[in-house]
Amino acid sequence: MYKFKIYQYIIALSICLFVVSCKTPEIAASNTSKTIPEAYENPSKDTINTAAIPWKNFFKDQNLVDLIDTALKNNQELMITLQEIEIAKNDIRMRKGALLPSVGIGAGAGVEKVGRYTSQGAGDATTEIKPGMEFPDPLTDYKLAAYAHWEVDIWKKLRNSKKAAVSRYLSTIEGKNFVITNLIAEVADSYYELLALDNQLQIVRQNIQLQTNALEIVKIQKESARATELAVQKFQAEVLSSKSKEFDILQDIKVTENRINFLLARYPQEIKRDNSNFLSLLPSAIQSGIPSQLLANRPDIKQAELELVAAKLDVKVARAEFYPSLDISGAIGLQAFKPSYLFQLPESLLYSLAGDLAGPLINRNAIKAEFKSANARQLQAMYNYERTILNAYLEVSNQLSKINNLEKSYDLKSQQVDALNRSIDISNDLFKSARVDYFEVLMTQRDALESKLELVETKKEQLNTVVHVYKELGGGWK
Template sequence: MKIIKPLHSLSIVLIAMLVSSCVPELSVRNTQQSIPNQFNTDSDTTNISNIQWGQYFDDAYLVALIDTALQNNQELNIFMREMEMLRNEVQIRKGEYLPFVDVGAGAGLEKPGKYTRAGAVEESLEIREGQDFPEPLGDFMVGAYASWEVDVWKKLRTAKKSALTRYLASIEGRNFLITNLVSEIARAYYELLALDRQLAIVQQNIGIQSNALQVVKVQKQSAKVTELAVKRFEAQLAGTRSLQFDISQKIVEVENEINFLVGRFPQPIQRALDSFEKAIPDSIQAGLPSQLLENRPDIRQAELQLAASKLDVQVAKANFYPRLEINAGLGYQAFNPKYLLETPESLMYGVAGDIVSPLVNRNAIKAFYKNANERQKQAAIEYEQTILNAYVEVANQIANIQNLRQSYRFKFEQVQRLNESIDISNNLFRSARADYMEVLLTQEDALETEFELVETKVAQLQAWVSIYRALGGGWK
């Protein structure tokens, strides 16, 4: 059995340890981001992110879609496989600081040349012992071998801790993916309801414009208007009828977007039309900005990534230090199988220890160490950026909800006045006190404003979804 010999000269060990002690001094970057005390609102600690998504969205059809997506969404399932790989990485790192033990057996034959050193030794033995040396000489062996890198500087244990931290970060990454998935489905669902409402508005206006066209045709017969007025009303009606097919196409596309998120092939999406009239609360309970650090999975993920990067710096730094390796073996070895298990004659064992320190290839180790240090600084900046982004998202959505509430109030009033104007313009047109162009423009303005009202309403609903996501809701 081959046994690894220890270093023969203590001076070599001391020189290697002296060289390895010259480790470059690099400083890690600590986070410097301080979060404001509140969101420019009250300082109530009540936070809507603590509400489970099944209770936050009270639409049974929407809840069913989200529940199905959490089971079948391909992106989420792909990420789950990545998590399993990171989990296996933890086991790999754990195994590196434990002894490696192998069991093996071998057999061989050897016939040295007569004029070689081994041949000369055999011939001298034959002369001295008076018996022939076996030719060829067998070599049979069975035993166990162990090798172990003693984790003196805790490099291997730190690497395992880093892998574990990254696995925990992946769990937070999954939670953040769930938060976004819940938000995307809810936003698409409300967009679908808005398109349904717009389609109903178009169909209603088709009826209004058809009636107006009939009035114009009667007016033409009585020579009150010309053929031009008839053609303009017919053109307006054709444009409105065309609009309903554009909306129908958008409905199909949004339905298929939801189906894709749910992880199934295209099919009609069941929905509750009355959910579009959902009232948005006058005030949003956003809690305190400091709660984002606990509620936002992406912030916790960035924090864990930062912790892992700091551990990686320690691992990279430990590469400068000497490594202590221990190798051992125990087994049986004989030139004839019948003597293989003779104890203690055929018993063999050996133990050896090596201290190895980098001496020549230190530039590569320095570069690896510097890169680890730069990645730590990058992770610190990314952590600060994630906190800043989270705060900005919440602040934007709080302002958005407040502004949309006022916009919807005035837009609703505008729609009411224009609907009243349609009746007035029609009556004036019948009595020849208004031009047909006034009727056309009033109908076009009313249709456009009703569309804008629907868009404002869906923006309200989507802002209500976005503030829930921005505060860290949806993954619990």
């Protein structure tokens, strides 16, 4: 009858724990929207997408392909990202292990001496193991046992925690893919910048030669009283200015080469390249496909989506903390006060089995705070996912527009360069016949130099924009 009442109390307490624990806060609504325009500004709905082209086929310059290949093997940032993947993989193993019982084995020995005039000491003194034998004093204890503990995952807390770890592991893989596509684009950007600087250096040196020749003519004209010392000094200053620009470009070339070497994780060395036909390079044709393909192609979008999945699971894990937890523990082994008795069965056999049901009842502020934080992190992940999609669409839209505008700009600048090249010859002839003064010759040469440098810069922008739109469509990592 007494035992029956105890069972009634235990059952009543368990019900109270369950009822109180079920009063949990509500999970914040997180209705993510994948709504995205059906097309870019161009109304075409052609699904052919340049992002599907492997990077080795997208880039035609073998020197650039070799540089990218080396970067993908050696780049330190990529190596760091790979270690993050390993960390996430180990986190999965840890969460998976929490689902299984933990089993251990141990051995121990000890000695205890209690006062004879105590309840335990008096009892031991009068207790006999066998007739005529008393407990040994002091009392030794030898134990060899296996222990087990298992938290029963009745609320799927541990399983959801493992699923969240899996999502974060997959997220790190997408993060690695995002690093790869950015790395490829960065190497290509720097390579084309290097080619542009080489061509600008060549243009400046040609201009120096042209200005030097004009200077010599002015000096001759001064001797024949057809020009003044002012004209000589003006032409001399222009030559010095161009030589100064030459060294500025040389420094930019060095910096750009070292930037590429850094991406390739190597110390400074010359970058192999062919800069002979830079202005005749044609940007690769781009097929943008449809915007919805960004969801599958862009690693940063997939990474944000997986982070959102993990955040939702974290909320479920935090909510499960309000519920009672069921722990089962047990042990089996051998125990005796003398080594010779340790393996005498069944006298030395020990075993135990216990189940504990416990849940938070009072002062649950810490659990509530963690639940609210998990809710907030879930909303953060949702907004980040939506922002990533919006940013991806706008990036592609900007680059597609830039391709069209740069193409028109390059055509106009080419015509400008041709016109100024002709004007240089005309101004030189007129200057020799004293029909224009030296100032017009100087301004014509200066304008021609600037227009040629701008033309090279526009060509570089064209090539880099194609690289950027390839990256922003989600190409490069496959």
